[in-house]
Amino acid sequence: MRVVGFIGPSGTGKSHRATWVAKERGIDFIIDDGILIRGNRIVAGRSAKREATKIASVKCALFQSDDHAYDVKRAIELYKPSAMLILGTSEGMVEKIASRLEVGPINEKVFITDVASEFEINQARSTRMQQGKHVIPVPTFEIKKDFSGYFLDPLQIFKRKGKGSYQLVGEKSVVRPTFSYLGKYTISDYTVYQIIEHVVSKIEGVSRISRFRAENHPDGIYIEMDLILIYGYVIRPLLRKVQQDVGEEVEKLTALNIKALNLVAKSLVIDPQKVKSKMEN
Structure with a gap:
């Protein structure tokens, strides 16, 4: 299996650009924050965005739970992908994920600075710091069942077809996890x-x-x-x-x-x- 690591600090826009990076390299499978994505569907794993603390979120993203890792490894064995994109905040992180899921060594490394300008990275960081927004690279209907009580915003991606004409090419989801903003809310x-x-x-x-x-x-x-x-x-x-x-x-x-x-x-x-x-x- 060809394994590509997509690397960049937290909040710099990796998840937003993951589908583009994967498509350019002919990759259909993405590992991002604890979930295995095929195309625009989640096929295994659980999202680290659901965790109550940042530490628990990191552990989930690294597949430290044996049950979590086994669930994703079983899906990988079932689908037998020829290539996979793994997102991580550092080279060490993507290597640990690859080792934990037993998918082999990292064959290629892509850095966020290779695909985004300094202005775009700073803009993404500002949104993360000020609004606590995280992107999950799948449509909202795919994750809604796993995010009961979280307010989700669909992020639709359009491509210009001509003057004043745009084509919808995909959808991502924006979520504000408990650990990224002011506490937890409950509805009685x-x-x-x-x-x-x-x-x-x-x-x-x-x-x-x-x-x-x-x-x-x-x-x-x-x-x-x-x-x-x-x-x-x-x-x-x-x-x-x-x-x-x-x-x-x-x-x-x-x-x-x-x-x-x-x-x-x-x-x-x-x-x-x-x-x-x-x-x-």
Whole structure:
């Protein structure tokens, strides 16, 4: 296997340029911050951006956990890549990763200064220091399932086709890990309940929520609800609408991944307004 190391200090824009460097050298596989990427998909590993501290993030990026290293090595054996790009903050780091994953020696080394100007590097450093932003070289939909509770920004890359014309050529993701800014935030179950209660109150055919339970896990939130429905509405389509509207609003407002949203139609009530209308007619 041909192994290329892409080297540069933290925050200088390596992840942003990784796909370009790989494409120029005919490489389809990238190792970046603990994950194995093939094209625009994560195929193995776990992102160091999810770690709670910088030290834990470095350990993850170096594959110091045997289980983590084994997971990626097994994927490499499965896909049998002819070439691989490994990102690291130093020559020693990319060599340690290559050794840990048993992919052989580094055949070529590319430095960030070879592909980015001093101005671009300083701009990337400023963004990292001031805003705590980190780039992951895959589309947002690829990592959203692993970043429940993190606010992710898609970074779309365009290529000029002609005067005033651009073509979308790829997408990366911007994430602000816990260790890169001011602490950790949490969203209480009651806040989630209030959001859901507001959404449900606007859905015609639902009277109220009679029971609510939420469990927040690292991969996302699991929700159970019992609903009191209004007599006269078809139940299955109504519950599907509740799932769809609640799911969209909770994910938009909290960035939490909804792993399960289980609904039970507990009972029916008569809408007094409808009864009054029928009596008047």
